[in-house]
Amino acid sequence: MFRFLKITKALIVREFLIDKSYKSSFIFSQLNIIFTIMLFFFISKLIGQSGTSFVKGSADNYFSFVLIGIASSSIIWAGLQTIPNYIRNEQLTGTLEVVLASSVKPSSIAYAIAINTMIYSFFMFLLYVILGVISFGIKLNINFPSLLLILLMTAAYSTGFGLMGGGFILIFKKWNPISWIITNVFRLLGGVYFPIAVLPKWLHKVSDFLPITYSLSAARKSMFYAQSILDMKEELIILLIFSILICSGGHVFFNWSLKKAKLKGLLASY
Amino acid sequence: MKHAIKIIDLTKIFRSNGRSVRALSNINLSIENGQIVGLVGANGAGKTTLLKIIAGLLIPDSGSVKINKNIYLAPRIGWLPADSRCLHWRLTGLQNLVFFGRFYGMSEKNITERANYLMSKFGLENSRDALTGLYSSGMRQKLNIIRSILHEPQILLFDEPFISMDEDGIELTNELIQNYSGKNNRLVFVATAREKQIGNIVDRVTYMGKGRIVNNV
Numbered sequence: 290m291f292r293f294l295k296i297t298k299a300l301i302v303r304e305f306l307i308d309k310s311y312k313s314s315f316i317f318s319q320l321n322i323i324f325t326i327m328l329f330f331f332i333s334k335l336i337g338q339s340g341t342s343f344v345k346g347s348a349d350n351y352f353s354f355v356l357i358g359i360a361s362s363s364i365i366w367a368g369l370q371t372i373p374n375y376i377r378n379e380q381l382t383g384t385l386e387v388v389l390a391s392s393v394k395p396s397s398i399a400y401a402i403a404i405n406t407m408i409y410s411f412f413m414f415l416l417y418v419i420l421g422v423i424s425f426g427i428k429l430n431i432n433f434p435s436l437l438l439i440l441l442m443t444a445a446y447s448t449g450f451g452l453m454g455g456g457f458i459l460i461f462k463k464w465n466p467i468s469w470i471i472t473n474v475f476r477l478l479g480g481v482y483f484p485i486a487v488l489p490k491w492l493h494k495v496s497d498f499l500p501i502t503y504s505l506s507a508a509r510k511s512m513f514y515a516q517s518i519l520d521m522k523e524e525l526i527i528l529l530i531f532s533i534l535i536c537s538g539g540h541v542f543f544n545w546s547l548k549k550a551k552l553k554g555l556l557a558s559y
Numbered sequence: 560m561k562h563a564i565k566i567i568d569l570t571k572i573f574r575s576n577g578r579s580v581r582a583l584s585n586i587n588l589s590i591e592n593g594q595i596v597g598l599v600g601a602n603g604a605g606k607t608t609l610l611k612i613i614a615g616l617l618i619p620d621s622g623s624v625k626i627n628k629n630i631y632l633a634p635r636i637g638w639l640p641a642d643s644r645c646l647h648w649r650l651t652g653l654q655n656l657v658f659f660g661r662f663y664g665m666s667e668k669n670i671t672e673r674a675n676y677l678m679s680k681f682g683l684e685n686s687r688d689a690l691t692g693l694y695s696s697g698m699r700q701k702l703n704i705i706r707s708i709l710h711e712p713q714i715l716l717f718d719e720p721f722i723s724m725d726e727d728g729i730e731l732t733n734e735l736i737q738n739y740s741g742k743n744n745r746l747v748f749v750a751t752a753r754e755k756q757i758g759n760i761v762d763r764v765t766y767m768g769k770g771r772i773v774n775n776v
Contacts, residue, residue, distance in 0.1 A: 296661065303650065387659070389615075391659075551617055
């Protein structure tokens with residue numbers, strides 16, 4: 290455990306130092322948040338009251354609905370992409386073999402990266418929410434314990450997807466179908482930008498099998514209507530099952546890919 | 560003395576696009592504790608493949624590497640690849656060492672002490688706070704060597720450690736290898752295509768060619 294914390298610290302400090310060394314990129318990536326919020330603020334003006342009827346029960350208006358959708362899904366995109374991106378960067382810098390020769394379990398390294406990501410993505414989530422409240426006047430009524438639990442489970446299953454993506458990068462280098470599929474399907478069917486009710490009925494059934502559907506629905510209920518863990522126990526149990534299944538699957542697939550990469554001699558190549 | 564590492568019938572074949580290359584064929588080696596082993600052979604002889612299998616970075620098609628558990632209670636490996644890119648170029652020399660030191664589980668105090676001592680020994684004390692991307696290739700190789708011995712591993716695997724080094728650097732590295740092994744009974748492998756570079760520091764030389772051991776001296 291102590292060693293794991295040291296690795297986590299090493300990665301957090303290193304990422305911070307490297308990010309800091311690319312000052313402009315770091316600042317502009319944070320500015321993206323403001324532009325994204327403004328974009329949807331004006332779209333919500335265009336949609337007006339007609340949007341409100343669609344999001345009834347999830348949020349007070351379309352802008353509040355979409356803001357929490359974007360903020361919560363930012364945790365998913367981070368979990369999905371960080372492990373593959375980390376492995377890809379280590380392949381390109383030539384440090385992957387050195388790190389793997391350090392006798393630390395590769396999955397421990399991956400989980401340390403995931404923690405690093407969670408901290409960063411929770412910060413991004415907060416930034417979205419704070420900007421939404423202060424600058425655009427969205428009204429919140431938060432149940433903090435349920436929100437924290439939802440965000441943690443969301444981070445957990447997205448890390449599972451990230452592990453699967455990392456496995457693909459170990460073998461195929463630039464090709465990560467997991468990230469591509471999850472990003473597109475979740476964006477379209479997960480209820481990030483518009484309520485699922487807008488979709489044709491047959492697509493509702495597909496949405497029911499996506500963990501993001503439950504993450505976003507529960508996040509909105511806990512942030513707008515202060516619903517507690519007990520109020521949302523069904524959604525939270527489904528999220529827990531998704532988290533366990535996807536994390537375990539990701540862990541198994543990552544270890545299998547690593548073994549395959551070591552058999553084929555692919556670790557050093559990029 | 561009982562062996563420290565025993566390599567038994569090691570074979571490795573790389574397959575790609577329907578072609579296969581036999582990188583190692585039935586390698587058998589038994590190495591005692593405290594030895595410095597030179598692996599000498601031309602490019603493609605199988606030296607790197609052998610070292611990577613010992614480091615656990617490659618899985619052989621058949622055969623095994625057995626590390627004596629009585630001697631190495633916690634076998635820690637120091638790996639120096641032939642690729643000198645294996646540092647974070649956006650970090651300074653010291654920041655690189657601190658990162659890897661934490662990764663190796665060292666205490667902060669130990670990292671700083673070892674890093675400062677080794678950087679001074681290799682003449683890098685004035686470049687500690689310079690970005691590694693600004694180092695010359697010889698300086699980067701020195702930093703890589705420091706990185707690989709920072710945590711005082713029991714087994715050192717050096718793949719072409721003299722790349723880009725000047726004569727002083729080669730001499731310094733050889734001296735370091737000798738002291739590192741001799742005082743502490745540690746095991747060091749040094750793979751090189753140029754036998755001259757390892758001088759007379761090695762206890763034994765294993766000559767490799769086309770994935771086989773051609774001679775053991």
